[in-house]
Amino acid sequence: MSYQVLARKWRPATFQEMVGQEHVLKALVNALDDDRLHHAYLFTGTRGVGKTSIARLFAKSLNCANGVSSSPCGKCAPCQEISEGRFVDLIEVDAASRTKVEDTRELLENVQYAPTHGRYKVYLIDEVHMLSTHSFNALLKTLEEPPPHVKFLLATTDPQKLPVTILSRCLQFNLKNMIPERIVDHLRHVLTQESIKFEEPALWLLARSADGSMRDAMSLTDQAIAFGAGEINEADARSMLGTIDQRLVYRLLDSLVAQNAKDMLATVSDLAQFSPDYNTVLGDLISLLHRIALGQVMPDAVDNGMGDRDQVLELARQLSAEDVQLYYQVALLGRKDLPYVPDAREGLEMVMLRMLAFRPASAPPRSGDKPQSVSAVSDGGAEPSEDAQSSPPPAAQAVAPAPENVPAPATEQASEPVTPPPAAPVAAPSEVSVVAAQSEVSAGLSQPVAQAPAAPIQPSVQAAAPAVAEPAPQPVAESAPVAREPVAAQVPEHDVPPWEEPPAYDESYFSGAPQEASEPSKKPEEVKQPSAAMAQDTAVAEHPAPAVMTAPTNVADGYIAEPVAEEISRQLAELDVSQWVLLVDALGLAGMTYMIAANTSLEAVSDGVFRFHYADEQRNILNEVHTDRISAALSDYFQQPLQVEFELGIFSRETPSLYRSRKKSERLAQAVTAIETDATVQAIIERFGGRIDISSVEPIDAPVTLH
Structure with missing residues (x-):
């Protein structure tokens, strides 16, 4: 006797032997037992989930010699003939090979005749979505009102291609994909009955490779038995499927926990010797990170199908939840970008290095991280840490030391230049930057500090004038605010009259300051001679x-x-x-x-x-x-x-x-200057790290008199 493949040998003979699809089986069993049968059924789902098997079991239940029930005997002539595929009243049609309307008409010509041997004449049309439009039209009337002795069983993997008129005439049942746990249980049962040795991790590899299809899982099992010379082991299954040793994936995560880039790259090099599918490697890493995340939230939810539950829980204890989520997202995006890299190994290495380089800002320090030498003061006004007090702030390291006496900037037109007392201590570099920024914004680089004190940029920073005359407070480890240049010069050039060059930006023109106190870089003759406009x-x-x-x-x-x-x-x-x-x-x-x-x-x-x-x-x-x-x-x-x-x-x-x-450009420049010199706006920028969208600034047009 020739060998029969497992997928055919272990096809379920009763509804009770079906694996999964309980939601479909319950409806069919109740309909058969209560004699509430519809004339047309539609079974949808991906390949290998039981569409044809359920249809044949339903036909067997309808034509069993012991009567219509959900438990056919399986011993009578109709049951045996249906199991062997030679029952004359079960007409199986492959719609993929009989798509023409002539084939459908020939099929429907025999519908009116009574069944030859059974109780019902059952038409099982597989891949019904392959029928042509004319075939569907020819089928409509018969499908809606068939003779009482006819039942239609339709199966398809793509129900979206079926006309709505067909769907409305059928009871539709959607079959689900098989989960790996259920496939493993069924494979364990089959291999035990077949007396074939197997290793549990190998079954999980086969179940995940089947991608929800029980028939694919049975076919892969046949292939694994042949590959392993009558038995199934993990090494042979990995070699057959082209998957990698899971221990290498754990080594990658161990090197991430230890922040060891050298060991990480060495592990990638060991992976490359097996010529793996790097997309599969990232997929295994993503699955492992998912299990680790489950272990951190609910340890009991981690399965031991691969025999690595303890190792997963240990990694869950070593990694923070933020790191796990970051690694998962980086691996997920890296897998999506993998087809665009010149070399797949380079793509995997970059993904791993990206995991090593980045981490959530709110996550606790890693074991391999270097201690921070500067600690920023919190918004609540906490005192700086000891490291911040012992180390100079970054601004102090980059700025040259200021002289003991910091004179206020003055011009030749200033009548009383301001000189601070000799005993005044040196202000912190951050305060000097704040004073300079305030004086530049308020006076346009043209007025002395004493004559144009600026409003404070934020509540925690003192005004410019007291900062020069009074002792400076203790420096904080906060980066000094950067003085922003006015951007009024960004007004489009086409707004300037074409017969003259665009005038140099002079903030004092809008602030009402005298023209003599203009920028030092402006020539005297340019100040005295106004432009044509x-x-x-x-x-x-x-x-x-x-x-x-x-x-x-x-x-x-x-x-x-x-x-x-x-x-x-x-x-x-x-x-x-x-x-x-x-x-x-x-x-x-x-x-x-x-x-x-x-x-x-x-x-x-x-x-x-x-x-x-x-x-x-x-x-x-x-x-x-x-x-x-x-x-x-x-x-x-x-x-x-x-x-x-x-x-x-x-x-x-x-x-x-x-x-x-x-005039519109001038008002726009004035509006931009007003926004940039506004104390509230500057406080918001410094506190929240914001910026001004210059393109959104518009002047408020109000009636003004010419003067």
């Missing part, structure tokens, strides 16, 4: 306006211009051409006409004629309609007939559009 602002400001009105809101760029004077000058003789930047918003223009007027420069006004220059980009949109509207608006405003002339030329003055852009 500033000169135009001065010319515009010479004509103050009593009333205020808001500019039109239908500007194309979405920007609302600054409030402008309602009465700039009703007398044409008193009009200054530089006031065109404000006059254009008082004319009542709108739409395209307003955009044309806002992008031209008024060059001269004489004999009732306004002469404008326009750019080449406006050549195609400037026409008589717009010029007539501008002329009419000017005439209405000055209450006298006026004319306009437009010619292509270079702008010698600022256009209203460029004027608004410059």
